[in-house]
Each structure stands twice: as C-alpha cells, then as structure tokens.
Amino acid sequence: MKSPIISLQSAGVLGSNRDAVRQHNLSIILQMIHFYGTVTRSQLTSATGLNRSTISDLVSELEQLGFAHETEGAATSGVGRPSLVVTASTKVVAFAVHPEIDATTVGLVSLSGKVLKTVRVVMGQNPTAADSVKTAAKAIAELRDGLQSDQRIAGIGVAIPGQVRVSDNVVRFAPQLGWIEQPFGSMLSQATGLPVFVDNDASIGCMAERNFGAARGLLDAVYLFAGSGGIGGGAIVNGSQLRGASGYGGEFGHVRIGGAADVDYSGLSGTLESLVRRDDLLQVFKMYSATDQELDQEIRSTKSKEAIKILRKQVASLGAGISTYVNIFNPEAIILAGFLSSLFNFDPEGLIESMKAGTLKAAQERVVIRNGELGEETLMVGSAELAFHGLLENPSDAQLVPVKKAR
Amino acid sequence: MKSPIISLQSAGVLGSNRDAVRQHNLSIILQMIHFYGTVTRSQLTSATGLNRSTISDLVSELEQLGFAHETEGAATSGVGRPSLVVTASTKVVAFAVHPEIDATTVGLVSLSGKVLKTVRVVMGQNPTAADSVKTAAKAIAELRDGLQSDQRIAGIGVAIPGQVRVSDNVVRFAPQLGWIEQPFGSMLSQATGLPVFVDNDASIGCMAERNFGAARGLLDAVYLFAGSGGIGGGAIVNGSQLRGASGYGGEFGHVRIGGAADVDYSGLSGTLESLVRRDDLLQVFKMYSATDQELDQEIRSTKSKEAIKILRKQVASLGAGISTYVNIFNPEAIILAGFLSSLFNFDPEGLIESMKAGTLKAAQERVVIRNGELGEETLMVGSAELAFHGLLENPSDAQLVPVKKAR
DNA sequence: TCTACTTGTTGGCTAAAACAACAAATTGGT
DNA sequence: ACCAATTTGTTGTTTTAGCCAACAAGTAGA
Numbered sequence: 001m002k003s004p005i006i007s008l009q010s011a012g013v014l015g016s017n018r019d020a021v022r023q024h025n026l027s028i029i030l031q032m033i034h035f036y037g038t039v040t041r042s043q044l045t046s047a048t049g050l051n052r053s054t055i056s057d058l059v060s061e062l063e064q065l066g067f068a069h070e071t072e073g074a075a076t077s078g079v080g081r082p083s084l085v086v087t088a089s090t091k092v093v094a095f096a097v098h099p100e101i102d103a104t105t106v107g108l109v110s111l112s113g114k115v116l117k118t119v120r121v122v123m124g125q126n127p128t129a130a131d132s133v134k135t136a137a138k139a140i141a142e143l144r145d146g147l148q149s150d151q152r153i154a155g156i157g158v159a160i161p162g163q164v165r166v167s168d169n170v171v172r173f174a175p176q177l178g179w180i181e182q183p184f185g186s187m188l189s190q191a192t193g194l195p196v197f198v199d200n201d202a203s204i205g206c207m208a209e210r211n212f213g214a215a216r217g218l219l220d221a222v223y224l225f226a227g228s229g230g231i232g233g234g235a236i237v238n239g240s241q242l243r244g245a246s247g248y249g250g251e252f253g254h255v256r257i258g259g260a261a262d263v264d265y266s267g268l269s270g271t272l273e274s275l276v277r278r279d280d281l282l283q284v285f286k287m288y289s290a291t292d293q294e295l296d297q298e299i300r301s302t303k304s305k306e307a308i309k310i311l312r313k314q315v316a317s318l319g320a321g322i323s324t325y326v327n328i329f330n331p332e333a334i335i336l337a338g339f340l341s342s343l344f345n346f347d348p349e350g351l352i353e354s355m356k357a358g359t360l361k362a363a364q365e366r367v368v369i370r371n372g373e374l375g376e377e378t379l380m381v382g383s384a385e386l387a388f389h390g391l392l393e394n395p396s397d398a399q400l401v402p403v404k405k406a407r
Numbered sequence: 408m409k410s411p412i413i414s415l416q417s418a419g420v421l422g423s424n425r426d427a428v429r430q431h432n433l434s435i436i437l438q439m440i441h442f443y444g445t446v447t448r449s450q451l452t453s454a455t456g457l458n459r460s461t462i463s464d465l466v467s468e469l470e471q472l473g474f475a476h477e478t479e480g481a482a483t484s485g486v487g488r489p490s491l492v493v494t495a496s497t498k499v500v501a502f503a504v505h506p507e508i509d510a511t512t513v514g515l516v517s518l519s520g521k522v523l524k525t526v527r528v529v530m531g532q533n534p535t536a537a538d539s540v541k542t543a544a545k546a547i548a549e550l551r552d553g554l555q556s557d558q559r560i561a562g563i564g565v566a567i568p569g570q571v572r573v574s575d576n577v578v579r580f581a582p583q584l585g586w587i588e589q590p591f592g593s594m595l596s597q598a599t600g601l602p603v604f605v606d607n608d609a610s611i612g613c614m615a616e617r618n619f620g621a622a623r624g625l626l627d628a629v630y631l632f633a634g635s636g637g638i639g640g641g642a643i644v645n646g647s648q649l650r651g652a653s654g655y656g657g658e659f660g661h662v663r664i665g666g667a668a669d670v671d672y673s674g675l676s677g678t679l680e681s682l683v684r685r686d687d688l689l690q691v692f693k694m695y696s697a698t699d700q701e702l703d704q705e706i707r708s709t710k711s712k713e714a715i716k717i718l719r720k721q722v723a724s725l726g727a728g729i730s731t732y733v734n735i736f737n738p739e740a741i742i743l744a745g746f747l748s749s750l751f752n753f754d755p756e757g758l759i760e761s762m763k764a765g766t767l768k769a770a771q772e773r774v775v776i777r778n779g780e781l782g783e784e785t786l787m788v789g790s791a792e793l794a795f796h797g798l799l800e801n802p803s804d805a806q807l808v809p810v811k812k813a814r
Numbered sequence: 815t816c817t818a819c820t821t822g823t824t825g826g827c828t829a830a831a832a833c834a835a836c837a838a839a840t841t842g843g844t
Numbered sequence: 845a846c847c848a849a850t851t852t853g854t855t856g857t858t859t860t861a862g863c864c865a866a867c868a869a870g871t872a873g874a
Contacts, residue, residue, distance in 0.1 A: 244737025
C-alpha cells in the first residue's frame with residue numbers, strides 16, 4: 001500500500017506532466033547503469049518496458065550529459081544482433097568522508113560505485129569537528145588535484161558515527177567523537193566549495209548493502225552494524241530507507257531488549273549496545289585495540305572457556321535484538337556487519353535459535369540472517385551514494401562541479 | 408531517499424509511458440477526492456501542478472467513469488469566478504467486516520470514506536472462521552439488497568485481530584479467535600461473489616488514522632492499538648505503510664520491552680502486550696467485560712489506590728514501549744487507540760516522561776503523542792480502504808461489481 | 815549460404831498535457 | 845449601477861515524449 005500522501009497544500013508536485021515523465025525515465029535508466037555498472041540496451045528495454053527507440057533516445061541523452069558511454073560490447077548471449085553495452089562514465093566522481101576517533105578516512109568513488117582511492121589520515125585522539133573538517137578538506141584537495149580536468153564532482157558524502165539532522169547536515173550527537181551540535185556539513189562545504197551530504201554511518205551502511213551488497217534489490221531488510229563506537233542500524237521498508245521525521249530513525253542499538261543492568265553509550269539501559277559490546281570481547285582477549293579482522297581471527301580460534309561464555313552470551317543478546325526487529329519489520333533478510341558478523345560466524349545456529357525464540361512464527365518463516373558483503377568499502381560506497389543521489393533523481397538538471405575551479 | 412528498486416528482472420514496469428502518466432494523474436485526483444470528500448477544481452490544479460484544462464479533462468473522465476460529481480458549489484472564497492466543486496460519488500461503496508470473539512461487525516462505507524451503515528451480529532462464544540464467514544455473508548447480502556440498482560461495489564475489506572498473509576488473504580494465527588491457517592478471504596469471496604481483502608486489524612487502524620484521522624498526511628507515524636485481544640500496531644514509514652515481506656510487519660505488541668516475568672498471548676515474555684493488559688484493569692475494577700467507553704469512564708473516575716497503582720505501572724510500561732518505537736522510527740506522532748487512549752488521558756505527563764526516559768534526545772524532540780480520532784469507525788473506514796485501493800490506484804481499469812448479479 | 819532471431823535506426827504517428835485567447839462569474843471601489 | 849481587477853472554466857491549437865512499423869545490421873546454427 002504505497003499511496004502517496006495527498007495534501008492540498010503540496011504546491012504542484014503530485015501530477016505528472018510531460019517533463020516529469022522524461023525525468024523519471026532518465027532517472028530510472030541512469031540508476032540501472034549506476035547500480036549494475038554495465039547494462040545492455042536490451043536489458044534496459046525489457047526492464048523498463050519502454051520501446052527500443054525510446055531507450056535509444058534516452059541513452060543518447062545520458063551520453064550527451066556525460067553520464068554514460070555506449071560501446072559495442074562483447075555481451076553476446078544467444079542469437080540475434082548483439083546489444084550495445086552501456087557503462088557509467090568514469091568522468092563523474094564523488095568523495096566520501098568518514099571521521100573516526102583516531103583517524104579520518106577519505107575516499108574517491110566513481111559513478112559506477114567503485115572505490116577508486118582511499119586515504120586514511122591518522123589523527124591525535126579526540127579530534128574536534130574542525131580538526132576533522134580540516135583533515136578531510138586537505139585530503140580532498142589532494143585527490144582533486146589528481147583528477148583529470150574533464151572529470152566532474154557530484155559532491156561529498158559524510159558518514160558520522162552518531163545522530164545527524166539530515167535536513168541541514170548538522171551532527172547532533174556523536175558520543176564516540178564527543179561532538180555535540182556540530183554543523184559539519186556547512187563547515188566542510190565552506191572548506192571545499194563542494195556540496196556536502198551528511199548522514200548516520202549505519203544508515204549509510206544499510207543503503208550501501210541495499211544498493212550494491214547483501215541486500216541488493218530487497219524491499220524489506222534490516223541492517224545491524226557494530227563498530228568501535230557502538231551499534232547502529234538501518235532498515236529498508238517497502239523499498240525505501242527508513243529515515244524518520246528528522247533523520248534519526250534506525251537507532252537500533254539503543255532499543256531495550258533485556259534487563260536494566262548495563263548502560264549504553266547514550267545512557268540507556270538494557271539496550272542491544274549495552275549487551276553486545278566489542279570492548280568486552282577485546283578485554284577477554286586481552287587486546288587494547290584491534291581491527292575487525294584481528295578480532296574475528298581471535299574469535300574463530302579461541303579455546304578460552306571464559307571467552308566462549310561471553311561470546312555465547314553476546315550471541316544470545318544479539319539474537320534477542322534481532323527478534324525484536326523481525327517482529328517489527330518482518331524483513332526478508334537481516335544483514336550483519338562489523339564484529340556482529342564474527343558473532344554470527346562463531347555460532348550461526350545459536351544466533352538463529354535465539355532469534356526464533358523471540359519471534360512470532362509467521363514472521364520468522366522467510367527471514368534470513370546474512371553477513372554484509374562490502375566489508376571495508378561499505379561506508380565509502382554508501383557515502384558516495386548520498387552525493388550521487390540528486391544526480392540519479394534528476395540527471396538533466398544535475399549540478400556537478402568541475403575539477404578545476406573557474407577563475 | 409526513495410530510490411525505486413532497480414532489478415533487471417522486473418518485467419517492464421519501471422518506465423513511464425504515456426498511459427502510465429494518464430493513470431497516475433487520474434489516480435492522484437481520485438485520491439484527493441476520496442481523502443477529502445470534496446475538493447474544488449482550483450485546489451486540484453494548484454496541488455497537482457497540472458494545467459487547468461488538463462484537470463478539466465481528467466475530472467470529466469472520472470465523472471464519466473462514475474466516481475465523481477461536479478457541482479457549482481458554494482465554496483466561494485475571495486474574488487474571481489467560483490471554482491467547481493468535485494465530490495466523490497455515492498454510487499460506489501465497499502463492505503467492511505470485523506470478526507471478534509463474541510460478534511461480527513459488518514459495515515457499509517462510501518467512496519468518500521463515510522460509514523453509511525453498521526451491523527453488529529452477536530454470536531456464540533468461539534465462532535469458527537466458517538461461522539464468521541456465514542454471518543458476514545448474510546449481513547452483506549442484506550445490506551446489498553438495500554442498495555440502489557445503479558450503485559457499484561468495490562469489494563470487502565476484512566480486519567482480523569491476528570496475523571494475516573496478505574498475498575492470499577489467509578489468517579495465519581488469530582490467538583483471540585483461536586483461528587489457525589484459515590483461508591478467510593477465499594471463503595468469504597466464495598460466499599459473496601465479491602473480491603475480498605484481508606489484513607491485520609492494527610495495520611488497518613493505522614491506515615485509517617493516516618488517511619482520515621489523527622495521522623492524516625504524516626510521512627512518519629506509529630500507531631498503537633489495544634483491544635480485548637491484545638496490542639497491535641502499525642507504522643507509516645516515508646509515507647507508506649509498513650507491511651513487511653509477507654505482511655506480518657508491525658507486531659508491536661510482541662516486542663520485548665522489559666523483564667521476562669509475564670507472558671503475552673503469543674507466548675513471548677516481557678512484551679508490551681504482557682505488561683499493558685486490559686484484563687488486569689477489568690479485574691481491578693471488578694468488571695467481567697466492558698466496552699472501551701465503560702472502561703474509560705472507570706479509569707477517569709477511580710479513586711482506588713490499587714487501581715491507580717496498576718494504572719501508573721501500565722502507563723510506565725506503555726511509555727517504555729513507545730520509547731522503543733520512537734528510537735526506531737523517529738516518528739512525527741504516536742497515535743494511541745483503544746484503551747491505550749484512556750491510559751494516556753489518565754496520566755499524560757507520566758506517559759510522556761516515561762517515553763522520554765527511554766528515547767534519545769534528538770528523536771524525542773518533535774514527536775507528539777496523540778489519541779486516534781476515528782473511534783469506533785476506525786476499522787470500518789480502514790477495511791473499506793483495502794477494497795477501494797485498486798480503484799484508487801487505477802481508476803480507468805477498476806473492476807466494480809454491480810449490486811444486482813447478472814442473470 | 816540460408817534461415818531464424820534479435821537488436822539498432824529511421825521517419826512518421828499519436829495522445830496527453832500545455833498553451834493562449836476568450837468567456838464567465840465574483841469582489842470591491844467609485 | 846457600473847467598471848476594474850481577479851480568478852476560473854472552456855475551447856481550439858500546439859508541442860513533445862513515447863510508440864509504431866519497416867528495414868537494416870549482426871549473430872547462431874543447420
């Protein structure tokens with residue numbers, strides 16, 4: 001049931017006039033090119049239902065706009081004249097920024113969703129928002145210098161471990177970084193002259209897995225992500241990302257699932273984040289800090305009874321949390337990322353059992369628990385999606401910035 | 408971020424051809440007429456952004472299809488030629504069915520969303536699905552006899568207190584009724600010769616409040632409903648109803664919010680449904696059964712310390728449950744219905760406080776707790792919406808059934 | 815080499831929305 | 845009572861995005 005909201009005050013956007021049709025068709029085709037990187041023209045015709053000649057016209061418009069190329073590809077599959085292959089232009093890129101407690105990562109991503117470069121700048125402890133903006137802007141400037149002069153930039157996407165007001169790109173509260181009410185978006189936009197789009201890291205991860213990863217094409221999915229800063233999540237409902245009225249939706253780490261003993265990063269008790277703690281695992285393994293890979297290795301190989309006990313407890317808690325989200329969303333899949341994947345790998349049956357114990361029979365029938373597929377590239381790919389979004393929605397009016405500033 | 412799911416297998420539905428535009432425009436206009444009952448043509452032009460002449464054309468097509476009337480209404484507001492008033496046709500109706508433990512309610516609803524008639528047939532305890540179908544079919548036949556011969560029927564919407572597989576209208580599990588795996592939809596369709604659409608009662612309530620009640624026009628809202636059969640809910644995410652992969656989404660009553668002492672109707676512990684129990688209130692008031700109005704009266708006027716203690720406890724639990732949904736959905740409003748409204752009225756500040764204690768600061772800023780507006784009509788209006796849905800989506804191809812069967 | 819099949823291209827066609835000009839109906843001022 | 849200003853409905857024409865049909869181009873298989 002996807003009825004659009006009908007409001008008598010909505011000034012002229014509900015009706016489809018002819019321009020809107022053209023825009024929609026261009027958008028759909030560019031999105032297919034974007035999500036799949038490479039599509040044949042015959043695939044475009046059958047998927048959209050539009051006429052061959054219309055597709056021809058639309059693709060050549062996208063080519064003229066500089067978003068796609070057509071080549072006589074080798075995608076020969078069966079009899080008949082081979083279809084032309086359409087690929088995303090390499091001339092359109094976006095930057096991705098991910099501030100963390102000890103480093104800021106900056107990436108360069110192409111319109112085909114490929115991560116071209118990644119720069120990780122290690123910083124002193126507890127960087128302020130200004131520090132992070134400065135570091136990111138410098139890295140972006142360097143990457144920008146390395147671009148060809150005919151390339152164009154869609155913008156910068158930023159993944160923040162914390163709550164973000166999406167409407168004006170303000171970081172409301174990022175407990176791990178210690179940031180409160182930081183207008184990160186406008187700061188970085190000022191420093192770079194590029195449009196900036198900020199969002200919560202877990203929401204971005206969810207979007208990345210939906211567009212390019214383990215949740216690709218799903219209409220209903222839940223994503224749970226755990227980094228060093230706690231647990232976040234995202235959900236796809238009816239094919240669209242859960243955002244909420246102000247963009248704070250999907251705070252799955254802060255939902256109460258159990259007793260009230262432990263307290264999470266935000267001062268709430270009995271939450272998923274307080275029961276499934278990365279730090280507790282590091283402690284039992286006597287590690288001070290570790291990458292997800294190192295931690296995963298330890299989890300896979302441990303024989304320590306104490307560690308196993310803690311792991312089992314965390315698996316049970318994670319299962320209880322998942323059951324909550326299964327009851328609420330009735331998703332097709334639960335996607336796990338960060339060290340939650342390691343917990344799943346450690347005891348998949350245990351996790352599934354614990355999930356099933358808390359879910360209604362009907363809802364648990366179809367659901368699948370799965371690990372994310374994008375790994376370290378998740379946030380780079382997802383952040384870039386924020387920057388590409390406007391372009392994908394309305395290709396003919398897209399505002400791209402040239403590599404070299406006009407003098 | 409509402410990107411449509413792009414799939415290479417999706418056989419020809421993504422592209423907008425000219426027919427689709429026409430269909431979309433007709434649909435939008437009919438929806439506005441439906442949701443508001445009465446709209447002026449100038450409102451239609453400004454809201455859709457379409458040209459005056461286009462609106463004129465579209466409205467006259469809807470008139471020819473028998474879904475709307477145009478009258479020289481008295482909606483004179485300011486200078487200029489007064490605009491024509493468009494109203495929903497009274498010739499198009501739908502039936503609504505609501506089976507309960509002790510009665511089955513059948514309603515007749517017009518395309519303007521007005522409940523024209525309601526029949527409540529009291530039944531013996533524990534009716535089977537077949538009993539309920541028989542009762543409903545008889546009541547529908549009688550109502551059908553009372554219709555004018557030029558009226559047309561969109562179908563029957565059914566609200567079930569339990570989990571429903573929407574794809575084939577099967578009741579999976581309705582604990583209160585004791586129904587398991589009942590193909591209610593096909594049974595009722597067979598008995599009446601009308602198309603039948605079955606869904607969960609709380610989802611239907613949510614839709615009703617969104618389309619005609621306290622959540623009208625909201626893009627993000629959560630609905631919580633408590634009847635004699637437990638607690639259910641629904642959510643509007645990004646303007647579309649949360650349904651889930653199979654239609655079991657929104658089982659908010661079965662989400663764990665607290666300790667593990669109590670057990671709900673579905674055997675899960677510590678859930679909202681197990682902590683906020685209508686039966687507990689009836690017991691403390693020494694009532695065996697009561698309507699929501701009678702219970703509300705008792706709650707408003709009680710001086711019993713024991714009752715107040717239980718009420719406060721339930722308010723606190725409800726607040727905790729609400730906080731879970733605020734963290735997850737970041738809604739603009741929480742809509743309460745059934746005896747949850749009474750709890751809210753009993754101690755609004757307490758409920759808000761308890762909600763705030765469990766929510767992240769950012770998410771709790773804009774949220775409002777509000778009572779549903781539709782009262783007893785909620786399920787009648789909402790069920791009829793199910794039947795009207797196809798008609799609203801595609802007015803020109805709508806399949807309506809005449810009142811008198813063809814011979 | 816021929817047939818079957820699929821895809822690309824081209825020029826003309828169509829239908830639905832936009833446009834423009836005018837008529838109709840109201841308010842308010844003189 | 846009349847006229848200007850304003851808004852809306854109506855009508856005939858124009859525009860344009862997608863469709864259609866015919867043909868050319870290219871592949872696989874016999």
